[in-house]
Amino acid sequence: MRARTLRPRLITLTSDLGSAYAAQMKAVLAHRLRPGQVVDLAHDLRPHAVGEAAFLLRSMAGGFPPGTVHVAVIDPGVGGRRAPIAIECADGSTLVGPDNGVLLPLAEQLGRPRAYRIDPQRLDARGRIGTTFDGRDLFAPTAARLARGTPAHRLGVRIQPHHYAVPAAVRTRSGGRGEVLHVDRFGNLITNFPTEWLPRGARRVEVRLGRGARRTLPVASSYEALGRGGVGVLGSSFGLLEVSESEGSAARRLRAVVGTPAEVTWATDRERT
Amino acid sequence: MRARTLRPRLITLTSDLGSAYAAQMKAVLAHRLRPGQVVDLAHDLRPHAVGEAAFLLRSMAGGFPPGTVHVAVIDPGVGGRRAPIAIECADGSTLVGPDNGVLLPLAEQLGRPRAYRIDPQRLDARGRIGTTFDGRDLFAPTAARLARGTPAHRLGVRIQPHHYAVPAAVRTRSGGRGEVLHVDRFGNLITNFPTEWLPRGARRVEVRLGRGARRTLPVASSYEALGRGGVGVLGSSFGLLEVSESEGSAARRLRAVVGTPAEVTWATDRERT
């Protein structure tokens, strides 16, 4: 335990703000933290895409050590009625951001979330300029306080955060119905079908994306196995099935985006003959 | 005070160089600094946009602790006649970069700037390759020296830096004439009209951008209040008025870019009826 307390709590930053606004948050944090304590996860998330950000935040931040403070600023409702919140989790991690759902999937994964509405009066925040950047004016000062040991319940009253869950796929007798959760930099389509749904030994999956045609795609364990330009289904690093084009963009090829409905059918070899 | 001196001086990096050239600067800095002492602000600024970078540098770096070393490499004149300079400011911060104006607004804000022309002979710089990357070959070694305690006046002779100021808006009887200083990642148009110019309680502003039509836009305190796709005027986090489209890009919608002239007229309620 003593070793834990000597190690400073890391603060991670995730946003759709771009680098220049994120830098203003780092300036606030630099005043009271040690060099290196702040870790950028991403500042180039799709603007205002709260659901996709919630999914990515869980996958990025979920692997950090217990006790980390995670700040997420994907906040189209800034300045409006949505509350600023801090969520304490079972492992001692604390999540900071708007109460629009972006923190919830991560909070649920880390366990036993207790949310508090941040009270600006309890922060030693400098005078706020404008009402459009709570990331700098509220969330960064909150994160600095938390990282230095203040418990979240000291910063505001307990509230019930708005519910949000990453959309779950529905299992059907011979496959499932779900959607595309994320398109990565390579154009891979990350769906919400858990990789373990894939029947053991399955070599092919029938896939339909949006209103596109049904396609029977090979199941592969590497992009290389698809051959250059080949399209197929892989178990992604998210633990979810992905549809990929080897050395190409499945998103462009299959005209799919985040939210595109997806249907899969496990094509047994018998059905294929 | 003693605690302050034990804390290492941070070095911030701002550029239009992209990540690969910035990494070469980090390599130079890694030799003599502690892990975490270098903080990236932005490396994706618009290429060669010195004026916009000067504005952004002030807004990003101005919030860092006293004593920080800020390096800015937006340097279309590299290898030419413009001097490499270091500017010491009242709070103990030092700014490093080309003498093309990019450092000046920040220097003026930090106060009492004293500029020195960096003399490469006084640096323990490695042999320089080419003449096109002073960021790596001059500014990074300078920053490392400064962060380790060498005062700027030891690195070169005092000079008068080239003047540059962020363009100021002109106040008129019923509004103002200014321009767009920055377009952010969301397409918000950050103008140079101070938010405090807005008459108290004003609900509408007449805005003209470039040769576009005059538009009467609502004043809002949040993007949400504009309604999806609504365009309006907000007090931005820069302390300046911004023209925004809720969940859209005002830059695209109103065809404005950095430098587009802007006129505002405070539409009193009387005038509107």
Added chain:
Amino acid sequence: MRARTLRPRLITLTSDLGSAYAAQMKAVLAHRLRPGQVVDLAHDLRPHAVGEAAFLLRSMAGGFPPGTVHVAVIDPGVGGRRAPIAIECADGSTLVGPDNGVLLPLAEQLGRPRAYRIDPQRLDARGRIGTTFDGRDLFAPTAARLARGTPAHRLGVRIQPHHYAVPAAVRTRSGGRGEVLHVDRFGNLITNFPTEWLPRGARRVEVRLGRGARRTLPVASSYEALGRGGVGVLGSSFGLLEVSESEGSAARRLRAVVGTPAEVTWATDRERT
């Protein structure tokens, strides 16, 4: 020596993964390293461009202190037959990544490379999810072990890595034949002609790119000297000749990309008259 051992070994990260996947690697590393020990070089390299990445990795990572651990994840063959490797170099630096050539130019520059095939059994890696992200599942845990002092030979058997060298230009009687190695953020075309090949005092070079026309271009020591929109040849910061357009993109203007063949002829003043 003692001072060296007290300083923690830095870990650099280079990839084409984008920020969200890179963040997952940082999560793994955060468990056992000190704040600030991990330095991002670039995560926006061109997807799957192994050759260009090998060139850039050498130029970025080559300048870091001895003993640094460099991780490179440009890995189109992930999950396939290519081995995961760690390469120890003469200066105590260790390189970690796929055995597809991306590490080789850096390894050769750092000297006396000894490569080992990483054995997942010898890592305290968490259960692997999927087979598509060795960066997180193998390379990050390997880098953490190396940074904490485990020598590479403890992590697997010695192997001969696949050969890869940055394409070399061929010198001809009056110039050379080479290619474009890299297009930077400004559209500058970095060729593989060493700057020292340029005859002393040469004022002009005849350049042909791909199937384009031969052009006689001025040699300049700054972009400014070319005049706005002017195209010319400079000694780049890589120690290689670059073809540049002042305040414009030579890549767009001359329609060249990475891999475009290039021919240069040193245009003596006599030849020109």
